[in-house]
Amino acid sequence: SAVFFARIRVTEWKTRYDQGIDDFRDPRDQILEDIMKRSLIILGILALCSAFALPAAATEKGWHLRLYAAGFDPDLDVMVPAENPEMVRVTADSDLGFGASLEFQFSKLLGLELGYMQASPTIELSADDIPGYGDISLNDSMSTRAITLDLYFHLTPNSQYFDFYLGAGIASMGYGDLSYAEPDGDTLDLSVSNDLGYSAKAGLDSALGQNSNWAAVGGLRYIWTDLEVTQENAATFDFNTFSFSVGIAYSFE
Numbered sequence: 001s002a003v004f005f006a007r008i009r010v011t012e013w014k015t016r017y018d019q020g021i022d023d024f025r026d027p028r029d030q031i032l033e034d035i036m037k038r039s040l041i042i043l044g045i046l047a048l049c050s051a052f053a054l055p056a057a058a059t060e061k062g063w064h065l066r067l068y069a070a071g072f073d074p075d076l077d078v079m080v081p082a083e084n085p086e087m088v089r090v091t092a093d094s095d096l097g098f099g100a101s102l103e104f105q106f107s108k109l110l111g112l113e114l115g116y117m118q119a120s121p122t123i124e125l126s127a128d129d130i131p132g133y134g135d136i137s138l139n140d141s142m143s144t145r146a147i148t149l150d151l152y153f154h155l156t157p158n159s160q161y162f163d164f165y166l167g168a169g170i171a172s173m174g175y176g177d178l179s180y181a182e183p184d185g186d187t188l189d190l191s192v193s194n195d196l197g198y199s200a201k202a203g204l205d206s207a208l209g210q211n212s213n214w215a216a217v218g219g220l221r222y223i224w225t226d227l228e229v230t231q232e233n234a235a236t237f238d239f240n241t242f243s244f245s246v247g248i249a250y251s252f253e
Helices: 010-019 028-054
Strands: 062-074 077-081 087-092 093-105 110-119 122-130 135-143 142-152 162-175 178-183 185-195 195-207 213-224 226-230 235-236 241-252
Touching: 028 226, 062 213, 093 142, 135 178, 142 195, 142 241, 162 213, 185 241, 195 226
Parallel strands: none
Antiparallel strands: 062 093, 062 241, 077 087, 087 122, 093 110, 110 142, 122 135, 142 162, 162 195, 178 185, 185 226, 195 213, 213 241, 226 235
16 A cells, blocks of 8 residues: 655755755744734833833732643644655644743842643644545644743833733743554654743733732743654754733732
8 A cells, every 4th residue: 555654754854944945934934923023012012001101019029820821823834755745744733722830029020930831733744636545634633831931021010000021931842742544544653852942921910900919911922942753763843832821810929
């Protein structure tokens, strides 16, 4: 029987990707960059409004526990050389997961946060016009876990209602392996290695009442990381992720 995606030449995949061939460029890159820029501008405007329009109140040191829904949108859309078919398209769909974090704010301006997020985006392998099979699409969900450690800079320490902050740090990414059932009955198993990357975040907490310990939270995060996939050989390529979060927070000393 014909063997399809199990013969993906991952070594050539790595070489072609590193060379920056046009087929490997993700058309969503510019869109994601525009979204991040516009979102940061909006959050910045809200932060400035809260800083100047609201009465001043000293922000105390303490802990901030945040629980939230987390959307994952991996940056993956590449064409991979193969034997039959000659090219396979690899894409990732977004997924809605969950997350939690605990920040210790040790001054009015600075805080350190440890966070966790999890989702399972779908990784799709597809090819067109396969003789005897037509268009082929194989799908599997990849468990994705992110453990983050960020240093935050709080920009509105005098606001009673809004806490706007920017942060950057490291992200330990954990990935589950992938397994696909091919149309001829064979199984394609791909091992995926974990990675340590970097991340940047913009967040906004809105107090649920004056001097309330509860707040609604929202945030935007971008994670720069690599993904190493192993079949017969190993290939490493960019697997950056855009994430948004919406949830609730509780602050205590």
